[in-house]
Amino acid sequence: MRPSISFLPLPLFLFFLISFHGATARGIDLIHKTCRKSAKKDPNLRFDFCVTSLEADPKSHCADLQELGVISMELALANATHTRSHAKKLLKHKKLDPYTKACLHDCFDLYSDAIPTLKQAIKDYNSKRYFDANIKMSSAMDDASTCEEGFKEKKGVVSPLTKRNNNMFQLSAIALSIINMVNSLS
Numbered sequence: 001m002r003p004s005i006s007f008l009p010l011p012l013f014l015f016f017l018i019s020f021h022g023a024t025a026r027g028i029d030l031i032h033k034t035c036r037k038s039a040k041k042d043p044n045l046r047f048d049f050c051v052t053s054l055e056a057d058p059k060s061h062c063a064d065l066q067e068l069g070v071i072s073m074e075l076a077l078a079n080a081t082h083t084r085s086h087a088k089k090l091l092k093h094k095k096l097d098p099y100t101k102a103c104l105h106d107c108f109d110l111y112s113d114a115i116p117t118l119k120q121a122i123k124d125y126n127s128k129r130y131f132d133a134n135i136k137m138s139s140a141m142d143d144a145s146t147c148e149e150g151f152k153e154k155k156g157v158v159s160p161l162t163k164r165n166n167n168m169f170q171l172s173a174i175a176l177s178i179i180n181m182v183n184s185l186s
C-alpha cells in the first residue's frame, strides 16, 4: 500500500496554484485600474503604454499600489540610464552636424542629471517623502522634454531620441500619478 502522504501534496499544490493565480489576477487588475485612473487624470498618459510597461515587470503581477510605484520609478531609471548611454554612443559618430551634436550633448548632460535625481526620488518614495519624490520625478520628466525640445529649435533637425524621450516622459507620468495616489491614501 502506498502511503497516503503522496496524496497530500496535490491539495497543497492546488492551494498554491490557486492562490498564486489569484495574486496574479489581482495584480493585473490593479495595473489596469491604476492605469485607467492615471490616464483619465493625465491626458498625456497613454493607458496602453502604462499597462504594457508595468506588466513587463513580473514583479508587478502580485504588487500592491505602493510596489507599482517603485516598479514605475525603476522603469524610468532603467530607461534614463539606457538613453544616456545611447546618447553617448551617438555622440561618437563623426558625421553628425554640429547642431545635432550640441543637442545630443545637452541630452547627455540632462540624462546624467536625471539618473541621480531618480535614484533619490526612489529613496524619498520608499521613506514616504512623497512630496520630495514628486518634485524629483517631475524634474526628471522635464529633463526628457528639454532634451527633445532642443532638437526642435532648428528646422530640418530630427531628434534621434524622440522615441526614448517619449518613453521616459510616459514612464515619469505614470510614476508621478502613482506617487500622488499613494500620497493621497497615506
Ligand SMILES: *[C@@H]1O[C@H](CO)[C@@H](O)[C@H](O)[C@H]1NC(C)=O
Binding pocket: 052, 053, 075, 078, 079, 082, 167, 171
Ligand atoms: C524603457 O521603457 C520602455 C517602455 O516601457 C520599455 O519597452 C523598454 O524596455 C525600457 N528600456 C529599458 C532599458 O528599461
